């Protein structure tokens with residue numbers, strides 16, 4: 001469209017790249033400087049409101065940019081490989097939190113954390129988790145790993161083997177954002193999974209769009225047949241909740257119940273819930 005448009009486009013690209021480089025350099029330091037923190041979001045039983053676990057979601061307290069959401073830096077961390085150090089910090093912090101719960105005389109809830117495909121493909125991931133559990137004495141039943149479908153695009157057999165070992169250790173395995181990747185139905189039957197999380201994009205439209213509702217219903221019945229638990233992510237309204245209950249989905253997570261919160265606020269939430 002001529003010069004002007006080109007310049008604007010160019011400036012945007014440059015700005016993004018610079019931002020990207022700044023974030024990459026800062027992120028390298030952030031992990032060692034203790035700028036990362038975890039927020040926790042509860043997963044609940046839809047009928048009893050009982051808390052069935054928490055999900056740990058990483059946040060970055062950037063010294064000048066403020067609180068940076070994971071959407072801004074997880075992909076950079078994945079591209080640069082920093083994700084491995086980042087998620088190892090997350091896993092250690094989750095175990096430390098479980099120990100703090102125990103020290104405070106609180107029955108620790110199960111805590112889920114997200115593991116990127118790149119990290120699970122690391123040769124020593126299973127060993128790292130085994131050693132972490134040996135060092136901290138954390139009960140593996142209190143841990144849950146959330147993976148995504150991209151893990152099964154390549155490396156499928158190796159990934160399945162690793163997940164099987166982790167599951168045999170007593171760690172729960174959940175498939176996050178289910179329905180957004182390219183799941184092949186043939187591998188689903190052989191996956192060592194405990195749970196599928198219905199992606200929030202389907203939950204968002206479950207009351208307004210018949211196709212979304214059909215997809216949600218299909219995921220629920222498939223999970224039932226494969227004997228996986230099923231959690232609906234991103235529940236924001238009473239109407240969505242009622243619709244999910246009617247579809248026989250009884251485990252839920254979303255702003256309707258609680259946003260991800262810092263640990264002291266989540267502890268208040270847990271006290272009120274019990």
Ligand code: C2E
Pocket residue numbers: 041056057058069070071074087090113114115116146176177200233234235236253254255256260
């Ligand atoms: P996710 O694992 O699917 O987590 C759910 C995201 O949806 C969270 O965003 C959560 O705050 C948001 N959410 C929860 N309930 C609702 C709701 O009712 N409505 C809406 N609109 N959103 C809701 P968050 O914390 O920004 O995290 C985004 C993504 O970043 C996560 O998606 C996860 O994929 C990734 N992430 C966070 N921590 C880690 C990590 O340690 N490792 C990796 N690989 N990814 C992480």
Ligand code: MG
Pocket residue numbers: 055113114146176
């Ligand atoms: Mg998740």
Ligand code: MG
Pocket residue numbers: 176177197199200233
């Ligand atoms: Mg998700």
Ligand code: MG
Pocket residue numbers: 176177
């Ligand atoms: Mg997600």
